[in-house]
Amino acid sequence: MAAPSIDALGQFGLTTGLGQLGRALHFTNSNEAMLAAAVVIVGIFALGLQARALVPGRMQSLVELLYEFVRNMCVDTIGEEGLRFFPLVFTIFAFILIGNLIGLFPYFFAFTSHIAVTLALALFVFVFSTGVGFYTHGFRFFKFFVPSGVPGWLLPLLVPIEIISYLSRPVSLSVRLFANMTAGHVMWEVFAGFMLLLTASLGVVGAFASVVPLGLNVALAALELLVAGLQAYVFAILTCLYLHDAVHMH
Amino acid sequence: MSEGPDKKAFEQRLQAAEDAAQGPARESEAKQASSARRAIELAMRLGVEMVAAMVIAVVIGWGLDKLFHTSPWLMIVMVPVGMAAGIRNLLRAAGKSE
Known part of the structure; x- marks a missing residue:
C-alpha cells in the first residue's frame, strides 16, 4: 500500500455534476452547490412562511430573525433609504451564508472558497454601488475622491x-x-491527513496518537461555523457600507 | 397579516412583557455583544484592507509600465501611494465602526 500523503488543495478541484447532462453543459460541482444553496434558502422560506402565525413557531422564527437581522443592518448602516437595497443585501447575505454552511458538510463543495466566485460577487457589489453613486449624484460623485478641507x-x-x-x-x-473559507478547509484536510500519516507510520501507537489531530479538527469545526x-x-455589512457611501457621499 | 387595534394591543403587551422579563441588565448585555461583534468584524477586515490597496497600486503601476515601457519606475512610484491608500483604508474602517 502506498503511503498516504496530504493533498490539501485537491478538494477544491472542479468536477462536473449532474452526470451526463452536467458534462455536456459544463455544469460543475460548484454550480451544483450554488443550486443547492438556492434551494435550501427558498425551502427554508417556503416552510417558514407557511404558518404565518402571530406567535411564530421554530421555522417562522428562523425566517423572521434572518429577515429582521438584515433589515436592521440595512437601516442602521445605510439609513432609511437602505430599504431600497434590502432585497439585494438579503440575497447576498443568504447566498453566502448558506453557501459557507453547506461547504462545511462532507461531500459538499464550498463554492465561496473559489476566488472566481467571490470576486464575481464583489465586482457586482462594486459596480452596482458605483452605479448607484452616479445615479444619485451624477458627475458630482467624482467629488467623493476629493477630500474636503485639504489645501489645493x-x-x-x-x-x-x-x-x-x-x-x-x-x-x-x-x-x-x-x-477564510479556503484556509479553514485546508486546515481540516491537513489535520485529517496527519491522522492517516500517523496510523500508517506508527501503527497502533499512531492510531492512538491521532486522537490529537481529531480533537483539533473537532475544535476547528466550531471555529469554521463561526467563520462561515x-x-x-462582514460581506453583507460592507455591501451596506459601500451603498451608504454611494448614497450619502459621507 | 391583520393590522389595527388588535396588533397595537399585542405590541403593547409584548413591550410590557419584554420590559418585565429583561430589565436594564439584559440591555447592556446586548450592547456588549454587539460591540464584541464589531470588534471581531474589524479584526477580520483590517489586514486584508491594507494588502488590497497595495495590490491594486502595484498592479496599476505595473500596467502603466507595460504601456509606457518605463519599467520599473512607475511601479516603484506607486508603492508608497499604495501604502498610503492602505493606511487610508485602515483609518476609514476603524473610524466607521465607532
Whole structure:
C-alpha cells in the first residue's frame, strides 16, 4: 500500500455534476452547490412562511430573525433609504451564508472558497454601488475622491490615494471571504491527513496518537461555523457600507 | 397579516412583557455583544484592507509600465501611494465602526 500523503488543495478541484447532462453543459460541482444553496434558502422560506402565525413557531422564527437581522443592518448602516437595497443585501447575505454552511458538510463543495466566485460577487457589489453613486449624484460623485478641507497643493497626492483606496474595495471584499473559507478547509484536510500519516507510520501507537489531530479538527469545526457566519455578515455589512457611501457621499 | 387595534394591543403587551422579563441588565448585555461583534468584524477586515490597496497600486503601476515601457519606475512610484491608500483604508474602517 502506498503511503498516504496530504493533498490539501485537491478538494477544491472542479468536477462536473449532474452526470451526463452536467458534462455536456459544463455544469460543475460548484454550480451544483450554488443550486443547492438556492434551494435550501427558498425551502427554508417556503416552510417558514407557511404558518404565518402571530406567535411564530421554530421555522417562522428562523425566517423572521434572518429577515429582521438584515433589515436592521440595512437601516442602521445605510439609513432609511437602505430599504431600497434590502432585497439585494438579503440575497447576498443568504447566498453566502448558506453557501459557507453547506461547504462545511462532507461531500459538499464550498463554492465561496473559489476566488472566481467571490470576486464575481464583489465586482457586482462594486459596480452596482458605483452605479448607484452616479445615479444619485451624477458627475458630482467624482467629488467623493476629493477630500474636503485639504489645501489645493496636496490634491495631486491625495486624489490618487483616494482612487486606489476605492479601487481596492472589491479586492479586499473578495479576498477576505475566499481566504477564510479556503484556509479553514485546508486546515481540516491537513489535520485529517496527519491522522492517516500517523496510523500508517506508527501503527497502533499512531492510531492512538491521532486522537490529537481529531480533537483539533473537532475544535476547528466550531471555529469554521463561526467563520462561515461571520464572513457572510462582514460581506453583507460592507455591501451596506459601500451603498451608504454611494448614497450619502459621507 | 391583520393590522389595527388588535396588533397595537399585542405590541403593547409584548413591550410590557419584554420590559418585565429583561430589565436594564439584559440591555447592556446586548450592547456588549454587539460591540464584541464589531470588534471581531474589524479584526477580520483590517489586514486584508491594507494588502488590497497595495495590490491594486502595484498592479496599476505595473500596467502603466507595460504601456509606457518605463519599467520599473512607475511601479516603484506607486508603492508608497499604495501604502498610503492602505493606511487610508485602515483609518476609514476603524473610524466607521465607532
